[in-house]
Amino acid sequence: MRTFFIAGNWKMNTLPGEAAQLVDAIVSSKSVQEAPSSVIVAMFPPHLSLTSAIEAAGKFRVSIGGQNCHHKEHGAYTGEISASVLAHIGCSHVIVGHSERRRDHGETNELIGQKATRAITSGLIPIICVGETLAEHEAGRTKEVVGAQLSEILNAAGKEIVAGSIIAYEPVWAIGTGRAATPQQAQDVHQFIRHWLDEHQTPNLPILYGGSVTPENASALFACEDIDGALVGGASLKHESFCAIIDAAAKASTQ
């Protein structure tokens, strides 16, 4: 049975009450209730909605995580959120290096490696995002760019940290555009990442695909050998579509 990790990145959406309602709708759905243990479901609400999401998740077998954390343990960093606070309130995971943070906050691979390190030392599992821009994609530079991102993150974090992480391949041109990578395109890059990780002695990591995943394309993506799940943005904000993606993973897991 293959294991799938289905993560919903809610970005800057949902008030605390709405987050609780969405978590409640997802955890009480047949999709989650009847999902095999090989399907792991995680949701990433905005920071101030985390507590109500965690309360709503209650005893159900779903994970809640943060969308970002600071690389330092604590200190004079106004407006930042620490990994230890996320762990303390009950988060299990944290997304680091999402392309929107790279773009809007100038996050570098070195910083992302430091954040992954802080996450692990605080007891969180980091989901490390990599992916090329449209210009890089069109120039045929995808693997070169993704390989360089992984190298720089590995240099900053070290093997032990990367080995405890989850990787999300998210082509920037596919995020929020409705233009997902085709299963073949995604599989090709995932296979490249899988080989890269093997060569750098950090094997067996889950590799998620992200970028316009929907109930319509999820099954074809999950049928690919090296796609171990999805990081879902837009389609994770409605319980119907997120649950349909969980269903697709459940089906793929038993095939």
Ligand code: PGA
């Ligand atoms: P999308 O976002 O599913 O809306 O394309 C994915 C992501 O940013 O993680």
